[in-house]
Amino acid sequence: xxxxxxxxxxxxxxxxxxxxxxxxxxxxxxxxxxxxxxxxxxxxxxxxxxxxxxxxxxxxxxxxxxxxxxxxxxxxxxxxxxxxxxxxxxxxxxxxxxxxxxxxxxxxxxxxxxxxxxxxxxxxxxxxxxxxxxxxxxxxxxxxxxxxxxxxxxxxxxxxxxxxxxxxxxxxxxxxxxxxxxxxxxxxxxxxxxxxxxxxxxxxxxxxxxxxxxxxxxxxxxxxxxxxxxxxxxxxxxxxxxxxxxxxxxxxxxxxxxxxxxxxxxxxxxxxxxxxxxxxxxxxxxxxxxxxxxxxxxxxxxxxxxxxxxxxxxxxxxxxxxxxxxxxxxxxxxxxxxxxxxxxxxxxxxxxxxxxxxxxxxxxxxxxxxxxxxxxxxxxxxxxxxxxxxxxxxxxxxxxxxxxxxxxxxxxxxxxxxxxxxxxxxxxxxxxxxxxxxxx
Amino acid sequence: xxxxxxxxxxxxxxxxxxxxxxxxxxxxxxxxxxxxxxxxxxxxxxxxxxxxxxxxxxxxxxxxxxxxxxxxxxxxxxxxxxxxxxxxxxxxxxxxxxxxxxxxxxxxxxxxxxxxxxxxxxxxxxxxxxxxxxxxxxxxxxxxxxxxxxxxxxxxxxxxxxxxxxxxxxxxxxxxxxxxxxxxxxxxxxxxxxxxxxxxxxxxxxxxxxxxxxxxxxxxxxxxxxxxxxxxxxxxxxx
Numbered sequence: 001x002x003x004x005x006x007x008x009x010x011x012x013x014x015x016x017x018x019x020x021x022x023x024x025x026x027x028x029x030x031x032x033x034x035x036x037x038x039x040x041x042x043x044x045x046x047x048x049x050x051x052x053x054x055x056x057x058x059x060x061x062x063x064x065x066x067x068x069x070x071x072x073x074x075x076x077x078x079x080x081x082x083x084x085x086x087x088x089x090x091x092x093x094x095x096x097x098x099x100x101x102x103x104x105x106x107x108x109x110x111x112x113x114x115x116x117x118x119x120x121x122x123x124x125x126x127x128x129x130x131x132x133x134x135x136x137x138x139x140x141x142x143x144x145x146x147x148x149x150x151x152x153x154x155x156x157x158x159x160x161x162x163x164x165x166x167x168x169x170x171x172x173x174x175x176x177x178x179x180x181x182x183x184x185x186x187x188x189x190x191x192x193x194x195x196x197x198x199x200x201x202x203x204x205x206x207x208x209x210x211x212x213x214x215x216x217x218x219x220x221x222x223x224x225x226x227x228x229x230x231x232x233x234x235x236x237x238x239x240x241x242x243x244x245x246x247x248x249x250x251x252x253x254x255x256x257x258x259x260x261x262x263x264x265x266x267x268x269x270x271x272x273x274x275x276x277x278x279x280x281x282x283x284x285x286x287x288x289x290x291x292x293x294x295x296x297x298x299x300x301x302x303x304x305x306x307x308x309x310x311x312x313x314x315x316x317x318x319x320x321x322x323x324x325x326x327x328x329x330x331x332x333x334x335x336x337x338x339x340x341x342x343x344x345x346x347x348x349x350x351x352x353x354x355x356x357x358x359x360x361x362x363x364x365x366x367x368x369x370x371x372x373x374x375x376x377x378x379x380x381x382x383x384x385x386x387x388x389x390x391x392x393x394x395x396x397x398x399x400x401x402x403x404x405x406x407x408x409x410x411x412x413x414x415x416x417x418x419x420x421x422x423x424x425x426x427x428x429x430x431x432x433x434x435x436x437x438x439x440x
Numbered sequence: 441x442x443x444x445x446x447x448x449x450x451x452x453x454x455x456x457x458x459x460x461x462x463x464x465x466x467x468x469x470x471x472x473x474x475x476x477x478x479x480x481x482x483x484x485x486x487x488x489x490x491x492x493x494x495x496x497x498x499x500x501x502x503x504x505x506x507x508x509x510x511x512x513x514x515x516x517x518x519x520x521x522x523x524x525x526x527x528x529x530x531x532x533x534x535x536x537x538x539x540x541x542x543x544x545x546x547x548x549x550x551x552x553x554x555x556x557x558x559x560x561x562x563x564x565x566x567x568x569x570x571x572x573x574x575x576x577x578x579x580x581x582x583x584x585x586x587x588x589x590x591x592x593x594x595x596x597x598x599x600x601x602x603x604x605x606x607x608x609x610x611x612x613x614x615x616x617x618x619x620x621x622x623x624x625x626x627x628x629x630x631x632x633x634x635x636x637x638x639x640x641x642x643x644x645x646x647x648x649x650x651x652x653x654x655x656x657x658x659x660x661x662x663x664x665x666x667x668x669x670x671x672x673x674x675x676x677x678x679x
Contacts, residue, residue, distance in 0.1 A: 128492055346515045346537055346544075349447050356445050366445055372507050376471070376530075399522065409510040413445060 003153055008059060012197050016063045021153040022103065026059075028147050030107060030139050034058055036308035040199060040257075041112040042265035045331070047203035047256065054106045054113065057198055064212070065102035065183045065190035069095050071216045072232070080221065084176070084230055093157045098180050100148065100159070101167040105184055105191065108135025110292060110304075111312045115266040116273045121291040130294060135304060137165035138295035143302070179221065182232040187374065188215070188242060188381050196248045199256065207251035210244035222384050222394055233382040233394060242381055243401050250373040250407060254342060258369040260414055264333045267365055267416075272321035272328060273312055282315045327419075334364040334416040337425040342410045351436060352413050355429055362417045362425050372409040374398065451508045453545020454478065454489055454554075456517035456538045461562055463533055470523075470530040474509060475501055477561060485557035517541035 034054040043050035200208030218238025274290035293300035380396035493500040516537030
């Protein structure tokens with residue numbers, strides 16, 4: 001069946017093209033909800049341009065994942081068919097699976113994206129909290145099955161909602177299709193490729209920019225000798241483009257996502273939503289200890305998805321959210337009075353403990369902004385050296401790039417006090433710092 | 441409000457301590473061995489390091505532990521070197537501030553259970569390795585060497601068994617595999633009384649025409665063909 005296509009204007013990629021089927025999915029209320037989930041929470045309190053949503057990001061991820069897929073298939077078509085037994089029909093179906101999975105990968109974000117993720121419940125007290133990916137997969141299976149499975153354009157593919165959920169969860173039942181999962185879940189995936197450029201564009205910084213075009217034309221697939229399985233890789237001509245993406249992420253985290261005022265608003269927002277979840281006036285079915293309902297059945301997922309930025313903002317505007325809702329309304333966020341270096345030394349941490357003790361009851365909260373900007377070992381980005389020659393082989397990016405190898409994890413601890421106590425607290429910290437200098 | 445900062449000195453301390461205890465005895469003490477040994481400390485010996493492991497392509501894996509290793513390195517508690525010589529992998533050694541970092545975790549490390557567990561980990565997993573592997577010859581020519589390749593299957597098997605049992609409950613000695621793994625390239629477990637030791641499966645010979653070749657014991661690996669290394673998505677911050 002031929003399909004009409006539709007173009008959506010995008011500030012990063014020009015046009016994002018949708019099929020009839022994809023347009024129906026985008027029009028589904030569960031996807032439209034993403035228009036009401038901001039990409040960067042309350043980052044606009046620092047960077048006023050940060051008002052974009054998960055809706056446009058999801059379209060962008062689908063666009064980039066498709067370009068990645070197409071580049072790889074074009075470049076390695078013979079290899080995929082002869083060495084890995086792909087067929088043209090199979091590749092076409094995989095392309096559709098990649099597009100839909102990329103489009104739907106963020107369905108399960110809570111209000112204001114990551115800020116409220118700490119309110120995710122656990123299946124058991126010992127297990128890890130659910131993650132937004134779990135809600136995305138549940139929403140696909142429980143609420144979008146009809147629009148995914150019963151479209152005429154799906155007759156050729158027979159895709160199931162479960163296939164997409166399994167792809168998002170990384171379950172092995174999909175077999176060889178999982179080769180493509182790195183396009184939406186790896187250190188070089190379409191998700192990062194899109195959000196770095198998009199966030200930079202909207203907030204007006206250049207930290208997240210890198211050479212996407214170069215990266216795209218150097219993506220490839222090769223056999224990993226360690227596991228004897230195919231793996232997505234970058235030809236060595238794209239090594240510096242891959243480096244640039246890693247560095248872009250490092251700079252965006254240190255300059256934007258870990259910015260101290262932004263972190264304070266994440267704290268206030270999480271406490272506000274927690275209060276709203278506990279309060280029967282704002283939540284008809286309050287869960288235990290102010291957590292979201294688990295993604296275990298249709299009713300729970302519907303309740304969860306009913307939480308959007310609009311609902312939270314409406315409740316806060318109406319006077320809800322308790323103490324922290326009031327702080328959001330008045331913009332009297334807690335103030336940072338001390339922070340360690342981004343990569344602290346032992347004496348920094350020891351001094352931070354002294355500050356914490358000296359401030360005692362003045363302290364409102366302590367935050368540690370922590371991330372490793374490059375995952376080594378199994379997640380290392382494979383670089384294909386000497387492609388199309390007898391000496392072709394895979395090597396890890398971290399072994400070839402001194403820049404990547406030298407990236408240290410950031411673990412910056414900050415101490416915040418209430419707005420009204422900031423002057424007194426700063427005096428206490430200054431006294432301690434003078435004492436320390438005198439001792440040195 | 442908490443009285444102290446949430447700085448995980450105990451975690452940094454145990455990493456520094458393992459690097460000290462396994463220096464020399466284990467030239468192969470690298471990132472994979474660290475993952476498996478901390479997993480075994482928690483799962484088998486009951487040392488609460490607070491890590492939450494997922495099953496990964498190479499066995500139990502915890503991204504927080506990898507992050508803490510990086511931080512311990514930054515603090516000078518350990519030094520992490522790439523192996524070089526064309527070999528993939530890393531070697532973890534005590535760092536210049538190892539004593540200071542372990543001092544921060546003194547109360548935890550001096551605990552009798554932790555001390556006993558660290559000793560048992562070192563002793564129980566001492567294995568006799570054949571000298572025929574070229575990889576081993578480069579790194580260790582001694583028998584009785586503690587090796588990541590021996591600890592991997594044990595930790596992996598425990599993690600698999602743990603996930604098959606009730607969610608989150610620690611594995612029991614009776615759950616440890618023995619007979620079922622024999623002859624399948626797995627390492628066997630010496631006894632099932634709770635004191636665990638591992639031994640490499642004996643070498644076998646195989647007839648090939650008029651030649652006989654020695655088949656070396658194989659390191660157990662999960663069936664990863666067509667499987668993503670991230671069956672359980674790790675907590676990457678995806679913004």
